[in-house]
Amino acid sequence: MAGSSFVPLSTDNTIEMPYGGELMLLPDRGPVLYNIEKGRLETLYENPFEPNRPIFPVAAFNSPGYVISYISAYQENESAEYLPLFSYGAAGWHNGVFRSAAILVDSERRQDIRLMKHEDVVSGVKKMQITMPGNRLRKHLEKCALEYGCPAGKNFFLERFEAPLPVSQYCNARCLGCLSLQKNSQIPCSQNRIAFTPAPEEIAEIAITHIKRVNHSVVSFGQGCEGDPLMAADVIERAIRIIRSATSKGTINVNTNGSKPDAVKRLINAGLDSIRISINSFQKKCYTTYFRPVDYSFSDVKKSIDTALGKKKFISVNYLNCPGFTDTPEEMEALTQFMEEHPVSMIQWRNLNFDPARYWKKMCSNSRQGMPAGVERALSRIKKKFPNLKYGYFNPPKERFK
Ligand code: SF4
Structure with missing residues (x-):
């Protein structure tokens, strides 16, 4: 389904389920299925092949x-509560394999779990314990890699691609789907926020x-395990200066809600290379409903983007995709207008959890x-309009900015 429309799955609009994905059952909900024989949609609450057994x-x-x-x-029962913070893609079964309604937007194997063996992570952890025994951020990342199974945390110890630098305990937004803090909410949050602010020297040592x-x-x-980094801009600015006094190599990136244009400017002046700003919608009202900003508004986010554009930095939008909303004519029109006024370098198409x-x-x-066009069509329409706009999923290194 996509919003209020239902689309039967076929081999044309699905792919074989990619390795590493997981299947989930949705409690207190009945599946809406397409009955091929009768040519109609049906919601089932009982297994048709095993009567009296729920489905x-x-x-x-x-x-x-x-x-x-x-x-x-699906349709919810009366007792249905909020689903936990994941994305819920359509799945099917054909010729002995599961299929998934998904589109590949980044083929890099940065977070391919086949290349992240547990024993290698453990040996990387031991190595870093010897190299930087007193570093609290190293200790925090150990927990991320070994307990939470965070692929970004693992990659630091595996010496691959992108290393995470969580710093901030606070945020000035209250996103409905915040992974690290859910206050007065039925929704369980999936990660705990970092409970201390690392020193600039500790951050720089990791980086x-x-x-x-x-x-x-x-x-x-x-x-995912912190608030917004712009809330800790003082510490991050000092960390970036230490990193840049030691090396000009590597890409220093910040993933943020982009709420503080002045802080963005300071980080760029210190040596930041790229910025990724999270947005669920380019329609101001829809943005505000999801992000619930406390002390900023969507116009500050635009100002941050313009600040980075003015400094010729690489800017990505972390665009939180939800089929049935992201592909409506209103949202696509808002995205188009936004791109014309603020030509960012890349859209990272990510799933809203x-x-x-x-x-x-x-x-x-x-x-x-209005009626959603389909995510695949939305992707190709936007690309046709903005051929230089990069699509992807991960933050690219500066060697790939052009
Ligand atoms: S901007 Fe990030 S840290 Fe802040 S509330 Fe939203 S998801 Fe949570």
Whole structure:
């Protein structure tokens, strides 16, 4: 399903489920299925092949690099509560394999779990314990890699691609789907926020070590286990200066809500190379409904983008895709207008991790949204209009900016 429309899955609009994805059943919900014999949609609550046994919708949580094109179709029971913070892609079965309604947007194997063996992570952890025994951020990343299974944390110890630099305990937004803090909410948050602010020297030690060991490396502030990095701009600015006094190599990136244009300017002046700004919608009302900004507005986010544009920095939008909303004519029009006024370098198409039915309801409570065109069509229409706009999923190193 996509918003209020239902689309039968076929081999044309699905791919074989990519390795590393997971299937989930959705409790207190009945699957909406297409009955091929009768040529109609039906919602089932009982298994037709085993009467009296309940039946549940199945959804796919796809591996990184894939964006979903449809949501698993279901209807809620009266007792249904919020789904936890995942994306719920449509899934099917054909010729002995699961299929998934997903589109590949980044083929890099940065977070391919086949290349991240546990024993290698453990030996990387031991090595770093000897190299930087007193570093609290190193200790924090150990927990990320070994307990939470965070691929970004693992990559630091595996000496691959992008290393995470979580710093900030606070945020000035209250996103509906915040992974690290859910206050007075039924939704469980999936990660704990970092509980201390690392010193600039601790951050720089991690970053410099990673940059020296990895070709075309990226080090990134702004992770799932923290608030927004711009809230800790003082510490980050000092860390960037230390890193840049030691090396000009490596890409220093910040993932942020982009709420503080002045802080963005300071980080760029200190040596920041790229910035990725999270946006769920280019329609101001829909942005505000999801991000619930406390002390800023969507116009500050635009100012931050313009600041980075003025400094000729590489800017990505972390565009939180939800089929049925992202591909409506209103949202595509808003994105087009935004791109004309603020020509960012890249869109990272990422899946919104939030209960889709409740998300649609919240977005439509503010503004009318028309019939979705389909995510695949939305991607190709935007690309046709802006041929130089890069699509992807991961933060590229500076060697690939052009
Ligand atoms: S901007 Fe990030 S840290 Fe802040 S509330 Fe939103 S998801 Fe959470």
